[in-house]
Amino acid sequence: MSSTNSDPRLIAPRAAPKKPMQFSWSDPRFRALVWQIIIVGLIVGGIWYLVSNTAANLAQRRIATGFGFMGRVAGIPIGESLIPYDPALHTYARAFFVGVLNTLMVTVIGVACVTVLGTFIGIAGLSGNFLLSRLARAYVEIMRDIPLLLHLLFWYALVLKLPILREAIEFLPGFYISNNGFKVPLLDWQPAHTAALLIFIIGLGVVIQYRRRAARIQNATGVRPAVWPVVLGGLVVAPLLAWLALGAPFHLEMPVKGRFSFTGGGAMSGEFIALMIGLILYHSAYAGEIVRSGIQSVAQGQWEAAGALGLYRGTILRKIVLPQALRVIIPPMTSTYLGVAKNSSLAVAIGYPDLVAIVNTMLNQTGQAIEGIALIMGVYLTISLGISLFMNWYNARMALVER
Amino acid sequence: MNRLFAGALAAGALLTATAAFAQSGSATIDAIIKRGELNCGTAGNSPMFSLPDSQGVIRGLDADSCRSVAAAILGDAKKIKFVPLTAQARFTALQSGEVDLLYRSTTWTLGRESNLGAMFASVNFYDGTGFLVKASLKVASAKELDGATICVAPGTSTELAVSDYFRNNKMKFTPILIQDLNEIQNAYLAGRCDAYSTDASGLAGFRFQQGPKAVEHILLPDIISKEPLGAMVRKGDDKFFDIVRWTYFVTLIAEEYGITAANVDDALKSTVPEIRRLMGLEGDMGKSLGVDNKFAYNVIKQTGNFGESWDRNITPYGVPRGINKLWNAGGLHYAPPLR
Incomplete structure (x- = not known):
């Protein structure tokens, strides 16, 4: 009965015999087909109903529709903008773009700070130092238990308590703080700076290549060539030489206090500061928990085995534990990043001109609510899908490679 | 949050509002009578215009203007529901039929009248x-x-x-x-x-x-x-528009003749032709508008004339009447003749 070639593991799996689909409720394939048709029909019908009903309603109430308003001169003032914007000259499309950029800036800075702070909090929570780990735990419990809107209103109220602009505190020459925000001196940007920056970036590439080569040599011979001269040369000496060669221009544009505002210098508004503090504190508590759970998901044996090899604790964390923990950390971290992007819309509560604030003003001036809400939805969908795509790519890269 | 919410609600309201919106001359009035109350959109948080007092009763010039419309159509100024609206949500609330009219310190502009499917029936406050x-x-x-x-x-x-x-x-x-x-x-x-x-x-x-x-x-x-603040109603219901507008005019005419909530019963014995028409004693002024012939009496009896409403709501805040006086006192409030 049991000859070797009848071992089921050695025989290729055989396909089940094909059976034509029966038009009967007892055939699971038929049932599945019917359900799918019903569900798709309901969805398509629902969408069709909403669209046609809306169109009929709008027509009946003589409400203007379409995106034609995007080409009109906006006229709405906007407090902060990354690109030149003048309400008298620029269109609603430009105002919309200003909002998108403001939201993107908050998202990018927020995501970066949340990642760094969250990692520290997560690692600190697992520290052997009693005080540090308790502090990190307390931070997480307090920050994530306060609703984000409350965070924003609290930090904005604190910012408003700062001295008014005319009594701004100058804590370093040219650095002012008031309830208008931060004012800092700005470097007067010259071609020499651009050249230095370019050489710095090239140097960074060289350093990375050189480090790889050093690692290869170390693997082959056990001796690691010195890397630091290349780092020093590529990142410090070469850019410095380029800057000196082009005349070493260095001129700081100092903010000058006027009657109502500062002229010159760089600025960060009070609203922006309050928004960033609130968003980062709130979301970094979640990020900290994600990092902590990721690290704890790595088996204790990994620590012990690495310790037996004589590695330092910091090296174990960086080289052994975190790479494995990343597989657990990345998927929930994606959700946190999406949260940062979407929650930045709470900026309207404290007067930061983000996308939602600007589009809401637009739709109120033009009366075109549906188009406005569609624009907001479109932008958040794009940002969120972008974050998801990137994180999925990164996740796939980091995933355990099964051989 | 609030604004996003309001916008989303506004869009949602337009998406789901039923398409079968009757276009007959007085659909709004029919609906109000059937409902037994007037839905009036106000700010609800604006001193002088609409703000709840210690008893929870909404007080203010806009609130009184709403009440006078309820008195004109339903004969009872108390048959009213105040719907608090943000500046963002107000137009969609009107467009979708959530409220019958807006008295929400809304400035009369060309853009609002041409794009929003709505029109201005009165100006109860000339502001700037x-x-x-x-x-x-x-x-x-x-x-x-x-x-x-x-x-x-x-x-x-x-x-x-x-x-x-x-x-x-x-x-x-x-x-x-x-x-x-x-x-x-x-x-x-x-x-x-x-x-x-x-x-x-x-x-x-x-x-x-x-x-x-x-x-x-x-x-x-x-x-x-110039910020003329007034009543906004949907386009396409001229009869309702007429009533809102003439309710406001009636409060002006009453002030012009010195008829107040206190002495309106004396006016019923008046021999002045225009007062007799105002009180519904002569002619069919109310009926021709599609409401009770004594609608003006109800309005004045229950909410007083324009000046009374002003003194009740605006004067305590120390705002001078200025251009909001009647035309014959150098102001802008002017009612066409009632005949």
Whole structure:
């Protein structure tokens, strides 16, 4: 009965015999087909109903529709903008773009700070130092238990308590703080700076290549060539030489206090500061928990085995534990990043001109609510899908490679 | 949050509102009578215009204007439901039929009348955009505000008026736009903004609320725009439009003849032809509008004439009547003849 070639593991799996689909409720394939048709029909019908009903309603109430308003001169003032914007000259499309950029800036800075702070909090929570780990735990419990809107209103109220602009505190020459925000001196940007920056970036590439080569040599011979001269040369000496060669221009544009505002210098508004503090504190508590759970998901044996090899604790964390923990950390971290992007819309509560604030003003001036809400939805969908795509790519890269 | 929510709700309301919206001459009135109450959109948080008192009753000029419409159509000023609306949500609430009319300090502009499917039936307050500044700022005119930071409520015609004014005078300003009224007033009081701009009446009311500290704030003399605030109704229902408009006119005519809530019963014995028509004793004025022939009597008996409403709601805040006097006293409120 049991000859070797009848071992089921050695025989290729055989396909089940094909059976034509029966038009009967007892055939699971038929049932599945019917359900799918019903569900798709309901969805398509629902969408069709909403669209046609809306169109009929709008027509009946003589409400203007379409995106034609995007080409009109906006006229709405906007407090902060990354690109030149003048309400008298620029269109609603430009105002919309200003909002998108403001939201993107908050998202990018927020995501970066949340990642760094969250990692520290997560690692600190697992520290052997009693005080540090308790502090990190307390931070997480307090920050994530306060609703984000409350965070924003609290930090904005604190910012408003700062001295008014005319009594701004100058804590370093040219650095002012008031309830208008931060004012800092700005470097007067010259071609020499651009050249230095370019050489710095090239140097960074060289350093990375050189480090790889050093690692290869170390693997082959056990001796690691010195890397630091290349780092020093590529990142410090070469850019410095380029800057000196082009005349070493260095001129700081100092903010000058006027009657109502500062002229010159760089600025960060009070609203922006309050928004960033609130968003980062709130979301970094979640990020900290994600990092902590990721690290704890790595088996204790990994620590012990690495310790037996004589590695330092910091090296174990960086080289052994975190790479494995990343597989657990990345998927929930994606959700946190999406949260940062979407929650930045709470900026309207404290007067930061983000996308939602600007589009809401637009739709109120033009009366075109549906188009406005569609624009907001479109932008958040794009940002969120972008974050998801990137994180999925990164996740796939980091995933355990099964051989 | 609030604004996003309002916008989303607004869009949702348009998406789901039933398409079968009757276009007969008085669909709105029919619906009001069937419902037994008037749905009136007001701010609900605006001193002088609509604000709950200690008893929870909404008081204010807009609230009284709403009540007088309820009195005209239903004969009872109490048969009314006040729907509090933000500046953002108000138009969609009107368009979707959530409210029958808006008395929400809404400025009459061409754009609003041509794009929103709505029209203005009356102007119960002639206002203008002004600036409030701290006395310590030592500014005497809005022309000195070049470079200033200005607190403005977003989505209002103030926003555009301020923008236009600064553009016109080749000056620059930084806007701080906060939706919530308290938050924006806090930002101004904390000195985040150099000036707070909204309708001059609102500024006067806000200044008055500061009590003994009112002297620390100065209302600049520059009024930079015309802001006629009034009633907004949907287009396509002319009969309802007529009633809203004539309810307002009736309160003006009553003030003109000195008819008040207290002495309106005496007016029933009047021999003056126009008063007799007003009281529904002669002619079919009310009937021709499609309401009770004694609608004006009901309005005046229950909500008083325009001047009474003003004295009740606006005078306590220390706002002078100014251009809001009757035409024969040098103001802008003028009613066509009732005949």
